[in-house]
Amino acid sequence: LTPENWRRVDAYFTDTLVGHDETLEHAVADQDAAGLPAIEVAPVAGKLIHLLARISGARRVLEIGTLGGYSTIWLARGVPDDGLVTTIEAEPANAAIARASIDRAGVGHKVEIRIGRGEDVLPTLTGPFDLVFIDADKESNALYLDWAARLGHPGTVVVVDNTARGGDVADPAVTTAQIEGVRRGLAMLGADPRFDATALQTLDRKGWDGVAIAVLTEVVEGFDD
Ligand code: DHB
Ligand code: MG
Numbered sequence: 274l275t276p277e278n279w280r281r282v283d284a285y286f287t288d289t290l291v292g293h294d295e296t297l298e299h300a301v302a303d304q305d306a307a308g309l310p311a312i313e314v315a316p317v318a319g320k321l322i323h324l325l326a327r328i329s330g331a332r333r334v335l336e337i338g339t340l341g342g343y344s345t346i347w348l349a350r351g352v353p354d355d356g357l358v359t360t361i362e363a364e365p366a367n368a369a370i371a372r373a374s375i376d377r378a379g380v381g382h383k384v385e386i387r388i389g390r391g392e393d394v395l396p397t398l399t400g401p402f403d404l405v406f407i408d409a410d411k412e413s414n415a416l417y418l419d420w421a422a423r424l425g426h427p428g429t430v431v432v433v434d435n436t437a438r439g440g441d442v443a444d445p446a447v448t449t450a451q452i453e454g455v456r457r458g459l460a461m462l463g464a465d466p467r468f469d470a471t472a473l474q475t476l477d478r479k480g481w482d483g484v485a486i487a488v489l490t491e492v493v494e495g496f497d498d
Contacts, residue, residue, distance in 0.1 A: 300377075326430075411455050427491040
């Protein structure tokens, strides 16, 4: 396995299944031009969250971490015309770039950007959300998962980006705040009865990473087992 052959496969899947989309590529170009980090989801991963929205019949989506709006556009295209994606972005400058790209994509009427840190904005939201995509500061993943459970309903789909991080997640020598946050989130997905979850390793144009996918369960209050 070499970078060349997995990137070739990613390009092949992208060309064959995802296609090329000027609006999405424009969003990435504007994000790059504004100096935002190139950490948006890969096209194959954007299509994955889009398909999960459609498969689950999601009408209301919550995204934590807008960045330049690339994944937001994918999600907005996955909800019906009267659906809504609420996306939280801590950086007002990022939100401005995202708003322009989302409007240019023709999905502006389906997207509400809430500017602020997740921990401040989440308590102000009213659910229920049918799908939650967590892709922000990794240190807060467990906090975001708790809010996903509170703002969701049984059957809500929860997706967490960046769960392998080049293999660091399972390397005990790596103890950064980010990786500890990823681990706390995964431990919660495994142990908290409100979630049923799995995770997959991914090798796409962004390299070696992973995505966790969960569903919110029916938790009966007062029963711990
Ligand atoms: C980082 C964050 C992301 O959401 C991602 O997809 C890749 C990298 C980061 O903060 O390094
Ligand atoms: Mg990410």
